[in-house]
Amino acid sequence: MSALPREPDPAGERLALRLRHQVGQAIADYAMIGDGDRVMVCLSGGKDSWTLLDILRQLQSRAPIRFEILAVHLDQKQPGYDASIMPAALQEMGIPFHIIEQDTYSVVQRLVPPGRTQCSLCSRLRRGSLYDHAARQGQTRIALGHHRDDIVETLFLNLFHQGRLKAMPPKLRSDDGRNVVIRPLAYCSEADISAYAAERRFPIIPCDLCGSQENLHRKAVKSMLADWERESPGRIENIFRSLTRVEPSQLADSGLFDFAALGTCEDATSDTASADRPEAHA
Secondary structure (H helix, E strand, C coil): CCCCCCCCCHHHHHHHHHHHHHHHHHHHHCCCCCCCCEEEEECCCCHHHHHHHHHHHHHHHHCCCCCEEEEEEEECCCCCCCCCHHHHHHHHHCCCEEEEECCHHHHHHHHCCCCCCCHHHHHHHHHHHHHHHHHHHCCCEEECCCCHHHHHHHHHHHHHHCCCCCCCCCEEECCCCCCEEECCCCCCCHHHHHHHHHHHCCCCCCCCCCCCCCCHHHHHHHHHHHHHHHHCCCHHHHHHHHHCCCCHHHCCCCCCCCHHHCCCHHHHCCHHHHHHCHHHHC
């Protein structure tokens, strides 16, 4: 059986067109990829990373700039993992790739107590391996498959459990300073990505091989957002849009806005902002 994904039908092509537009717009808005960049796509084998790789390849042939794509997959040595699936698919698709073999599974099993969620440590080990590989190979960009819904979920996880107004930026420099990380799917909904991956019939590798449970906090936030979206369609998009329209003077972080430099109370905020405060209506 061929490992090549199925070509989309007319409805699937309209979806592909929307995803290409959204990814292209995100790349342009955040200057994610420039001429001559070497983009390492972190390919987990899930729907998000397959869609990211496929859409970037389509844009590569259309873009006014030239950039390289390298798919990199980490074989973490989980029990039951079929190591032949990924190389076969990538070879048949004609995509340059590297397979990294590192037994992070045993490390996670040794360090995480039974019954505890393994995803956090697993993610950190995986990220470290991929970032090291990118630096060694001279890759100028690391592309991750996080989408709009991931970003919004992370915002609420940080609000509820860390007391911080923080999400996932579309582009950042890694903590070690060696790599620039990009999230080209930042404008794409999970629903569109799921539909596209199903349409293309990518060879999906599940992320449950180690037997770990999905992070329960993230699962709860995902459920909450799904309820909101059913009640008020478009709410997730509005929440995401708010992350692109931040007004530091209307928050309370003195590290972002110089409140001390303001004069009288009347100077502190605009008339509109004052009218929005509960005490203004007392």
